[in-house]
Amino acid sequence: MALVSFSTAGLPAAQRVALWEDHNTSALIGLRCRMLGETSFDGTELNLQLDRMHLARVRGNAHVVERPAEVIRRSPADAIAVYLAVAGEAFFYHEDGVLTLRPGQALVCDADRPFMRGFSRGLEELAIKVPRATFREITGLDELRAPLVRDFARGDASARTLARLVDRAVRPDGGEPIDEETVLHLLAGMTGRSAADPGRVHLANARAFIEDHLSDPGLNAARVAAGIAISERHLSRAFAAAGASLPRYVLVRRLERARAVLLAEERVTVAEAAARCGFGSTKYFAQTFRAHFGFRASDLRRASDPRRASDLRRPSDLRRAGDLRRA
Template identity: 55%
Template sequence: MTQVTSDRRTGVSGPVAFSTVGLPEEQRVELWESHNADALIGLRCRTLTAPVLEATEINVQLDRIHLARVRGSSHVVERDLTMIRQRPAESVALFFNLAGEAFFYHDDGVRTVQPGQMLLCDADRPFMRGFSQGLEELVLKVPRDVFADVTGIDRLARPLVMSFAAGANSFAHALARQVGAAARDQDPDPAEEETLLELVAALAGRRRVDGLSGAHRAAALTFIDQHLADPALSAVQVAAAVGISTRHLSRVLAEAGTSVPKHILGRRLETARRLLEKPAATSMTIAEVAHHCGFTSAAHFSTAFTTHFGERASDVRRRAVAARAIPLQ
């Protein structure tokens, strides 16, 4: 089953979803292989303990690079020399493991990839991957010439595994979040290809500060979102996490028309508003909401909220309480 969506905000064609669920059981593996060969990377597939394959893939094709989100029951995939000759990918692949331990067998050895780890490899060198506990991952496919252009790496000597969990590599973490936000079936975010490529360049080890403003900004904003509840969050802390100076951090955010304090305040207020609007969260007091979002003073929060949104936090809470009180028909 294939479904094409479009972004109502831009009118641009959005994610394309394919699923084996509902297809004839005896044809699922064949159709899954055919879909992947056309949409992502050609692979041979076989199931393990599951009697039939249940798999879903969401694909987003940008100008030069391809994004995907893949979920599936336990299975093994293989890309051998015959498949590579028949279906050359001519790309570098980044697999971000979200759930379930996976193994990766390659002529360089065997690697185990845990949730929160990313595997970077040349898609045209033979490999086998296995998912005994099922699969949930994000994929970024970058043409080899584009990868070489942005990273300066003409050939990947061996596969690389690195963590993209919060607190590890800030560029890998920001990249995973951006790919995940774009490759989802519900309200996907438009992907910025240049920023994604800058993040790839940064995590691949390119050290030049110039030309990586988008990567630094994305990593900084991701770090801020992950630490909004910390009242001590500061430009010094954000810059240290990204590995740049506070001066450069100020410059890259100024290019986007904001600053560290302004962005932190705005994100805290937006997060607080969403929380106040949730009927299920009405048990929290407004002061508790403020504290949860990193405000140390309820009075400061109330003033900033009214200034930013043009209405009081208590008014937003009152509507949420009223919505919760409406009986279901």
């Protein structure tokens, strides 16, 4: 499904807040917005409506949003909201107190319980709206009585993976496909509920950890398992269920990244690309690259037309690796 973009840029200053509220009521969650000071509101939002959830990337300058009881009555969401802070500190007032959300943290809350959120330095965040019926299906919970905060920068592997997947799905330059079922299982883990398919969660967390550490020549099963807090046995089972081994997956991802580097950066040598992508031996890199892609890494340098180089043959095992990443 296509991303839908909304921006207040170019709109009359006096109408921006009202138009922003209208957009959010129809596209995400109904809110009342007000400014901090005399500055005009400046905001952009990328929305992606999926079959079982709604995703958004939101940017804005300093402001406050409220969802009081009268707004909830007028525009019920019947949903759970997840806010993942990318930039800008935010406060969250709710019935039982106040929370502070810093970049790298995720807030999970019931969208039909009154709250107020404030962004004194502006914000960039990722948002997820999950219908209550879907949330009940994956967690067994009808509601969240209190908001939850999870650290996706360091502490919570499921939150970190969820943030990575959503970030890739709602990028301004075009999003990547996202597996909704994986996102829902990750969300269940964030709420403390066991996922119905833990292997799916282990695989997603492992893939995210691998992406963050591909440049490390010492990346292995033990390191990945420790990084996502599971046993090597569970890790091996997760990859086996997807039809691949972890060492093979790591190798393919390194080769794919090296290929992308060589295509994108003309001044990077083959040896530099190999080292950047975790290969300790340039000779081994050259051998595996040719065996995997069917052409030499140096061919990407010699092709007169970069577009022609990017269309060089991709073998069947590379397509299998792509299938594994989407599993």
